[in-house]
Amino acid sequence: MFVAGGVATPADAAMMMQLGADGVFVGSGVFKSGNPVERAKAIVKATTAFTDAAVIAEVSRGLGEAMVGINVSDLPAPHRLSERGW
Amino acid sequence: MFPTSLRHIASPSVAGNQLTIGVLALQGDVREHELVLDDLGVAHCQVRSPVDLKGIDGLIIPGGESSVIDKLSRIFEVREPLISAIAEGLPVLGTCAGLILLSSTVIGAIEGQQTFGGLDVEVERNAFGGQLESFESSIEMPLIPGGPVNAAFIRAPIIRDVRGCSIIATLPNGEIVGVRSGNCVGIAFHPELVGESRVHAWWLDAVVAGAQR
Numbered sequence: 001m002f003v004a005g006g007v008a009t010p011a012d013a014a015m016m017m018q019l020g021a022d023g024v025f026v027g028s029g030v031f032k033s034g035n036p037v038e039r040a041k042a043i044v045k046a047t048t049a050f051t052d053a054a055v056i057a058e059v060s061r062g063l064g065e066a067m068v069g070i071n072v073s074d075l076p077a078p079h080r081l082s083e084r085g086w
Numbered sequence: 087m088f089p090t091s092l093r094h095i096a097s098p099s100v101a102g103n104q105l106t107i108g109v110l111a112l113q114g115d116v117r118e119h120e121l122v123l124d125d126l127g128v129a130h131c132q133v134r135s136p137v138d139l140k141g142i143d144g145l146i147i148p149g150g151e152s153s154v155i156d157k158l159s160r161i162f163e164v165r166e167p168l169i170s171a172i173a174e175g176l177p178v179l180g181t182c183a184g185l186i187l188l189s190s191t192v193i194g195a196i197e198g199q200q201t202f203g204g205l206d207v208e209v210e211r212n213a214f215g216g217q218l219e220s221f222e223s224s225i226e227m228p229l230i231p232g233g234p235v236n237a238a239f240i241r242a243p244i245i246r247d248v249r250g251c252s253i254i255a256t257l258p259n260g261e262i263v264g265v266r267s268g269n270c271v272g273i274a275f276h277p278e279l280v281g282e283s284r285v286h287a288w289w290l291d292a293v294v295a296g297a298q299r
Contacts, residue, residue, distance in 0.1 A: 015165075022117075044161075045156075045161065045162075048112055048113065048134065048158055048162065049134055049162070051132075052134070
């Protein structure tokens with residue numbers, strides 16, 4: 001089982017592994033972050049050493065801004081997939 | 087699943103020895119190897135850092151992506167201690183990518199790809215082709231009692247030159263898919279994905295327990 005969608009931090013990726021995932025796909029979590037290269041490396045390390053809290057904490061430092069979600073209310077109406085449900 | 091803890095259960099296949107087998111857990115089908123070891127009643131632990139190598143009686147290098155396991159072994163600084171342990175006689179079983187990582191020469195390696203060594207053989211990566219050419223088969227392993235062995239070949243390598251190593255597994259067409267040299271065993275396929283535990287049982291008895299006698 002692979003997981004994807006909304007993974008933005010090394011801890012997110014490690015938690016997916018702890019919950020039983022075989023692997024983690026990360027796209028915008030890397031590319032929409034402040035320092036994509038370092039964040040990608042950190043997420044790889046955290047995914048590999050997902051049981052080791054010390055490694056996860058260490059690689060989580062100094063990565064700059066993580067991807068930030070966008071509230072539906074901030075999206076222009078024509079960009080919304082639906083007008084319902086929020 | 088959630089991190090496995092060490093399980094200390096005596097192995098019926100290795101009569102009285104309390105063995106602990108490490109599984110290199112950087113990437114690949116770690117869990118499936120652990121399930122086979124569970125079936126055989128053998129204690130195991132995951133190996134990601136040099137300290138994890140202490141106290142293990144044997145190591146399984148799983149299938150996965152050999153170039154990724156290579157890179158992660160360097161990032162987590164487990165590569166050099168692992169090479170030393172293999173040279174000092176640590177029993178090792180490599181499946182698929184694990185075979186590639188044990189080989190001295192790799193055909194089709196990516197740029198800069200390194201191996202641990204241990205088996206002086208030449209292997210070809212992705213020798214059957216891409217993912218669509220993956221298949222399951224029964225193969226001849228004369229060392230394994232009970233008839234042909236069930237095996238999954240997933241973007242599997244083939245051993246092209248065995249040099250000084252013994253051949254332990256071949257496909258019906260004669261392609262070499264398993265070798266042993268002393269403490270190192272490498273097979274191109276995955277017994278652990280198709281409910282086959284006899285290869286692990288043989289390795290535990292002949293190579294791991296053998297090293298303790």
